[in-house]
Amino acid sequence: MSTEEAVAGGNEFVDFWNEILVPKFTKYRHILVGGLTHHSAKIFPSLNVGEGDRVADVGCGFGDTAIQFGRRVGPSGSVLGIDCCEGFLKFGREDAAAAGVGNVTFVEGDVQSYPFEPVHDFCFSRFGTQFFENPVAGLKSMRTSLRPGGVMTMIVWRTIDDNPWLGLPKQVVLRFLPPPGDDARTCGPGPFSMADRDMVTRQLEISGYTDIEFERVDAPLMVGRTPEDAVGFQIALGPAGEVYREAGDEAERRHDDIKAALTAELSKHETPEGIVMASSSWKISARNPG
Numbered sequence: 001m002s003t004e005e006a007v008a009g010g011n012e013f014v015d016f017w018n019e020i021l022v023p024k025f026t027k028y029r030h031i032l033v034g035g036l037t038h039h040s041a042k043i044f045p046s047l048n049v050g051e052g053d054r055v056a057d058v059g060c061g062f063g064d065t066a067i068q069f070g071r072r073v074g075p076s077g078s079v080l081g082i083d084c085c086e087g088f089l090k091f092g093r094e095d096a097a098a099a100g101v102g103n104v105t106f107v108e109g110d111v112q113s114y115p116f117e118p119v120h121d122f123c124f125s126r127f128g129t130q131f132f133e134n135p136v137a138g139l140k141s142m143r144t145s146l147r148p149g150g151v152m153t154m155i156v157w158r159t160i161d162d163n164p165w166l167g168l169p170k171q172v173v174l175r176f177l178p179p180p181g182d183d184a185r186t187c188g189p190g191p192f193s194m195a196d197r198d199m200v201t202r203q204l205e206i207s208g209y210t211d212i213e214f215e216r217v218d219a220p221l222m223v224g225r226t227p228e229d230a231v232g233f234q235i236a237l238g239p240a241g242e243v244y245r246e247a248g249d250e251a252e253r254r255h256d257d258i259k260a261a262l263t264a265e266l267s268k269h270e271t272p273e274g275i276v277m278a279s280s281s282w283k284i285s286a287r288n289p290g
Contacts, residue, residue: 022087024236025061029091031233033064035222039155040126042219043283044068048151052076053121056145058111058154059083059128063092063104069124070101079104080120080145082111083128112138116145125154127281130194139207148290152209156194158216158280160239165223165277166191169240172261176254180246191238200284209286221279224266230275231262 025032049055053073057066057080066081073079081104083089089106096104107114112134123145132138142152160167194200197214204212224230234240235258244251244258251258269277 022085028233033062039219042217049122054119055079056120056123057081058125058142061088063095065126066104067096067101070104081106082109084110112141118144118147120145121150123152127155129154130156130191135203136206143208143288146288150288153285156282157191158282159195160192162280165221165279166238169234169262172265173240173243173258176258177243177247177251180242204286210289211287213285215283217283218280220276222274222276224275227263227267230266231259234262
């Protein structure tokens with residue numbers, strides 16, 4: 001499998017991902033990849049990708065979706081997986097090699113400025129575009145990856161109220177800690193920045209897409225193998241994790257109380273599979289008119 005690198009630098013959001021989030025995402029990879037199994041199973045069969053296609057997977061993270069596409073397009077097709085975090089991509093390269101999937105190339109780069117070749121039949125992003133510093137710039141760049149008539153599909157979270165797996169833990173943590181200030185370091189606009197259908201439609205139109213379609217997808221998520229695992233995940237990542245991280249010493253002081261409260265709430269969702277909670281996303285598709 002070939003490897004190429006286009007290193008992104010000088011972007012505070014990219015730096016935040018690499019410095020703060022990559023170690024935490026890696027620790028909870030079993031949730032961020034395996035926990036999404038039911039959600040992905042509802043989406044992937046409907047994607048218009050077939051044998052011989054060329055696919056760009058934007059914000060590909062650990063590479064699991066890129067590898068799925070690699071199997072789907074077969075030896076006559078190819079997949080370009082791009083992410084701003086080399087710490088994620090090394091897992092994708094290792095997993096693709098172990099699986100014998102040799103038609104996937106993983107590239108480190110900032111999607112908003114990456115020089116795509118307009119050769120892809122399909123451009124995909126699962127929970128990546130919502131973190132674009134400049135959504136229109138990112139969406140325009142994705143369109144440049146497509147041949148005329150090619151299709152872009154992105155999966156983004158709906159509102160926090162539609163996603164109790166993230167909303168409920170934040171409410172619990174806010175009982176003990178103040179909300180983050182305006183100067184808090186972030187990884188970009190955030191997981192719910194593309195929840196508004198009208199706003200995203202306008203962003204896509206400005207970016208030059210046509211035939212814009214939205215489909216709501218509701219599916220359960222495994223957010224921890226055990227209550228303890230789920231609590232650790234919530235304190236490390238997501239809206240609850242942001243509140244905890246920004247509270248600093250106060251969070252450490254209230255840690256035991258926060259952990260007990262989260263454990264009590266998340267234990268209510270324990271199943272034989274683990275802690276399973278409801279989630280809701282948009283599957284948004286649009287076409288490059290050429």
